[in-house]
Amino acid sequence: MSDPITPKLDFIREIISADLASGKHATTITRFPPEPNGYLHIGHAKAICLNFGIAAENAATGAKCHLRFDDTNPEKEESEYVESIKADVKWLGFDWGSDLYFASDYFTFFHDCAVHLIKQGKAYVEQQSAEEMRTNRGNLTTLGTPSPFRDRPEEESLDLFARMKAGEFKEGDCVLRAKIDLTSPNMNLRDPVLYRIMHAEHHNTGNAWCIYPLYDFAHPLEDALEHITHSLCTLEFENHRPLYDWFIDNCPVPSKPRQIEFARLGLTYTVMSKRKLLQLVQEGHVSGWNDPRLPTLSGLRRRGYPPEAVVHFCKRVGITKFSGTTDVALLEFDVRDFLNTSAPRRMAVLDPVKVVLENWSTEPHASVEVPNHPQNPEAGNRDIPISHEVWIEREDFMEIPEKKFHRLGPDRHVRLKGGHIIRCTGFEKDADGNITIIRAEILPGTI
């Protein structure tokens, strides 16, 4: 492809190479952690290229990128999505090697961390309703007020939590909450929920659990468990970072990953919301997740977009903290650019009109030879059959040509691609004035 893209480091790569240089980390381990609740789209490609790209660039130090399914919510996740996500990451050209993980494989560890927090007096079982909790959490301008259960004895919470796990409660009866700060201006710190009860079957763990951890609690633990050095996520998690760090600091974790946020990809004229894409699929407005009109990776693939173009686009867009909207023309350029150098050429006539070559027999050819690629002789040639009748695009003929029209018209000359120069000698129209046949003669010796 044309420009190799300046090797300039974005702010995240800047941080990583500084950590490598200072010796803070001997290598770098990143991860791409999708929730298997839908198909991947062009926005995910940006995160995939970032995480796997960083691993590839630092391969000499042993850097890796994990593929981890963040499957902590059994109600929304399915195995079909797991498989599609793997296929899409591979399609883009990335390889997680043996580093394939599922957050659900860590459920025991999450549970043990929760027990640890309770014992430390840093978590408690909440028995207010969801509505009461919401009310008592306050809002953007008013402080939260403590739950009556906030200072219950640790033993009591321990017992209640064990009974939650044992399935003694209905969904919504109680949750486990972290004890942090109800007066924090950061809502995420107002005693967030760690565990909720869900009597649902999980695509991976089946019915082994009926309590499931929430993202804010599980994610930092997942990262730490896998020794992720740099946990890259999108901007909306910026306010969650203090919470991320709180769990890392207060749980018995084997490493201390760092969360760094970057802007997600926004594209003009493009629906990128997973919720809306799901709706389009479920309500049958599209033929499926791989409908070519969708910006899903499988849709782009079916549309004929080369993965190389998508990757190149992601590199060109770069990584910043500015949440803008990229003109889809930038993506389309990369697609055309890649296709232009790689695609063998073929012709098609979409709206045909017959052209009769009246003096054909004067210089007959069964076929003509044309190159497969105009700029690349190595692509070879192919034969196109030709006879006294050929078909041209209806819009390539004008009875009364306008100023800048360079195509066929009465008494005009034009070259048949791969063939002769021909001259239009006449044409016929039907009752409605539509051209039905164009007559022409070949100019001998012009092939």
Place this chain on the structure above:
RNA sequence: AGCCUCAUAGUGUAAUGGUAACACCGCAGAUUUUGAUUCUGUUAUUCAAGGUUCGAGCCCUUGUGAGGCUACCA
């Protein structure tokens, strides 16, 4: 309204405190057996106001604008 973050051509992204640039898009022209490609030329940029400095896109202050946060989603 509180907190967090961000702000460079139309779009995206660069510029150790020292000449504001690259790509896409647009426009004009040349070449062309794809009105493609290629080539040439070209329009247009530091949100605002102060401050520090010999010198500010960059540092400081204030303002403005934009995004995010009030799930038992991720």
